Amino acid sequence: MLEDEILSEFRASQALLEGHFLLSSGRHSAHYLQCARVLMDPMRASRLAVAIAQKIPREVRSQIQKVVSPAMGGVIIGHEVGRALNVEAMFVERPTGTFELRRGFALTPGDKVLMVEDVVTTGLSSREAIKAIEEAGGEVIAAAALIDRSAGAVDLGVPFFPLVALNFPTYAEDELPPELAATPAVKPGSRAVA
Numbered sequence: 001m002l003e004d005e006i007l008s009e010f011r012a013s014q015a016l017l018e019g020h021f022l023l024s025s026g027r028h029s030a031h032y033l034q035c036a037r038v039l040m041d042p043m044r045a046s047r048l049a050v051a052i053a054q055k056i057p058r059e060v061r062s063q064i065q066k067v068v069s070p071a072m073g074g075v076i077i078g079h080e081v082g083r084a085l086n087v088e089a090m091f092v093e094r095p096t097g098t099f100e101l102r103r104g105f106a107l108t109p110g111d112k113v114l115m116v117e118d119v120v121t122t123g124l125s126s127r128e129a130i131k132a133i134e135e136a137g138g139e140v141i142a143a144a145a146l147i148d149r150s151a152g153a154v155d156l157g158v159p160f161f162p163l164v165a166l167n168f169p170t171y172a173e174d175e176l177p178p179e180l181a182a183t184p185a186v187k188p189g190s191r192a193v194a
């Protein structure tokens with residue numbers, strides 16, 4: 001899929017939001033990609049997952065044995081990428097603040113894992129998820145996402161294959177531009193505020 005086609009899918013589902021958002025990392029932004037809205041159409045979710053799978057070089061793709069995603073945002077797209085790759089998909093979640101496999105999910109030691117996110121901004125959640133997967137015995141050989149908001153700036157420690165890379169600026173609490181400082185922030189994601 002072409003980048004324009006992918007962004008059209010986001011626009012068509014009203015997933016490109018403008019306002020004042022508090023992000024998972026604690027940073028602020030005037031833009032938010034509400035991936036859940038894009039993924040609520042199952043056919044669209046499946047189409048985007050196939051496009052993600054095609055972004056992964058064949059020699060990497062052929063080694064993947066499991067997909068693991070960080071909940072909540074990664075669950076649907078991870079499941080669909082699992083379908084596209086014909087491997088099992090599971091997720092890590094953080095009911096006590098740190099990602100862990102629950103619900104009977106388990107990895108066989110040495111399983112070659114693709115970590116799949118919906119959106120990557122600072123890469124913090126991805127790195128935390130990769131750590132949890134490795135602590136559970138998996139070997140994370142690559143990461144993938146619908147969107148890399150850092151436009152290629154993040155380092156996840158493994159090869160990273162986002163479907164689209166965009167540069168949406170983010171700001172620390174003490175460096176907000178006046179238009180953001182003038183409006184209250186909304187926090188759409190599920191990570192507890194530190």
Ligand SMILES: O=P(O)(O)OC[C@H]1O[C@H](OP(=O)(O)OP(=O)(O)O)[C@H](O)[C@@H]1O
Nearest residue numbers: 024072073121122123124125189190191
């Ligand atoms: O690269 P980062 O700076 O970590 O930001 C991206 C993360 O933020 C969002 O999750 P969030 O923690 O808001 O929770 P959710 O997945 O439950 O919506 C998104 O799903 C990514 O996991």
Ligand SMILES: O=C(O)c1cc(=O)[nH]c(=O)[nH]1
Nearest residue numbers: 023024032033119121189
């Ligand atoms: O960094 C985030 O928390 C974040 C940014 C974004 O655009 N979309 C999202 O779901 N989370």
Ligand SMILES: [Mg+2]
Nearest residue numbers: 071072073074
């Ligand atoms: Mg998330």
